[in-house]
Amino acid sequence: MNSDFVIALHSLVLLANLPDQMANSEVIAENVCTNPARIRKVMSLLRKNGYVKTKEGIGGGYILSSDPDEITLSEIYLTVSVGALKPNWCTGDPEQTCVISSNTQSVMDEIFNEAEFHLQSYLNQITIRHVLDRIKSSD
Template sequence: MNSELTIAVHSLALLANLPDHMASSEHIAKNVCTNPARIRKIMSMLRKHGFVRTKEGLGGGYILDCDPREVNLAQLYRTVSCGTLKPQWCTGDPQDSCPVSAKMHSVMDQIFNEAEEHFTRYLEQITIHSVLDKIRQS
């Protein structure tokens, strides 16, 4: 799995927690502890899917464009990192005469696909608002 989901959740939680719900990519990057270019890439995906909008010019930045009580982490996962549970490379060779080597790739594909379904269903239960609640309680 990559870190895009964590960055997306962190960024939206930060925007939801700000009084005016707006922040520059530099402000978000500093809070997330990454670089602004990475934030802009992820925020661009979030903007395309209606989670944030942008304000241009002096004092501009990203503005939350969704209700944190209604946005769940599965929606964000599908937006920024769906399919990342499965590694890019898998052992085995489908042309091999050994049944373990020949079937390992398809078996692992099935396992990762099922894990993805379970993970997504779990993430559907968690909203940006509930993440903020957990932050405030700890």
């Protein structure tokens, strides 16, 4: 899992908590505790996929353009983090004669693919509204 998922999730929950209000990248960044450039990068992906709308200039920013009751965490994961469970490097070498070394990469790829499938299935049960409600109830 990479931090873009958590940044996207946090940003969408914040916007869901501010219905009909714009929030610029500086406001979101302060709330998320990261820098505005990082927020703009993640929000660009969310905008391209229809989760937020943007307005340029003074008073501009981001506003939620989708129903928080319908946005699943699985959708957000697929937008910003798909494939993030699998490490960039895996031990072993398919060219080796050793059965362990030559097969570890393919077996681990299968394991990570299965884990990602199960993660997406679980995240598909949770919406942005569920997260917002849990946050508010933990006060």
